[in-house]
Amino acid sequence: xxxxxxxxxxxxxxxxxxxxxxxxxxxxxCGDLIPSHDSDYSIRKRYRNACEFYENGVIxxxxxxxxxxxxxxxxKMDAELITFYEDGSIKRLFPLYGKLSAFWGxxxxxxxxxxxxxxxxxxxxxxxxxxxxxxxxxxxxxITIWPQTTISFMTRYGEVKTNLGASFYESGELExxxxxxxxxxxxxxxxxxxxxxxxxxxxxxxxxxRFYKNGSIQALKAKTFKTLNNGGEDYEKRDFA
Numbered sequence: 001x002x003x004x005x006x007x008x009x010x011x012x013x014x015x016x017x018x019x020x021x022x023x024x025x026x027x028x029x030c031g032d033l034i035p036s037h038d039s040d041y042s043i044r045k046r047y048r049n050a051c052e053f054y055e056n057g058v059i060x061x062x063x064x065x066x067x068x069x070x071x072x073x074x075x076k077m078d079a080e081l082i083t084f085y086e087d088g089s090i091k092r093l094f095p096l097y098g099k100l101s102a103f104w105g106x107x108x109x110x111x112x113x114x115x116x117x118x119x120x121x122x123x124x125x126x127x128x129x130x131x132x133x134x135x136x137x138x139x140x141x142x143i144t145i146w147p148q149t150t151i152s153f154m155t156r157y158g159e160v161k162t163n164l165g166a167s168f169y170e171s172g173e174l175e176x177x178x179x180x181x182x183x184x185x186x187x188x189x190x191x192x193x194x195x196x197x198x199x200x201x202x203x204x205x206x207x208x209x210r211f212y213k214n215g216s217i218q219a220l221k222a223k224t225f226k227t228l229n230n231g232g233e234d235y236e237k238r239d240f241a
Contacts, residue, residue: 020035044108114128129143132144139168141170157217160177160194
């Protein structure tokens with residue numbers, strides 16, 4: 001690679017990160033990509049390494065110079081940041097990766113998002129994705145969405161809505177979901193509110209309402225309806241056989 005203006009190395013002397021000052025083309029499983037090289041940082045552009053690498057020299061992530069339409073296992077998608085597995089296959093795709101600050105907030109970033117259809121098994125999920133996480137096989141592992149939007153899934157316990165996202169088994173079944181506050185499910189004719197306000201809200205890889213492959217509930221976190229000494233509400237995890 002040419003045009004490198006900054007390099008970082010590990011203790012073994014392996015290149016782990018770099019930055020560029022001119023256009024560089026990197027060949028990947030997503031196509032030929034141009035990492036960040038423009039020094040004219042805008043209100044939302046991050047100052048960060050353009051490329052990072054595994055110890056074996058394979059690229060682990062690329063921060064793109066511009067939002068780019070790239071090839072993915074589910075079709076062409078917009079991307080500003082892409083991470084990869086060590087075999088070179090795509091791991092995570094971020095359609096937007098703007099810098100949030102007092103001058104550029106989450107609502108500003110959301111105005112740049114685009115609604116897409118993401119195929120998962122025999123379904124097509126229409127959403128505004130913040131991040132799409134892939135299995136090494138190329139199947140969708142999880143979808144994290146913008147909190148200004150919701151998506152819903154019909155389960156054997158009723159409809160479950162989320163404004164964070166959901167994860168999936170490699171074969172496509174719903175594995176977990178972070179329910180929105182107004183979600184109600186019925187388990188053995190008992191009304192339960194599966195809402196956990198203390199979830200990380202960062203990604204939807206491992207959500208609080210979990211399912212077995214057959215669609216039955218594996219575990220959830222829900223209100224106990226017990227009043228605490230400090231006046232707050234308690235939440236508990238419930239596992240199901």
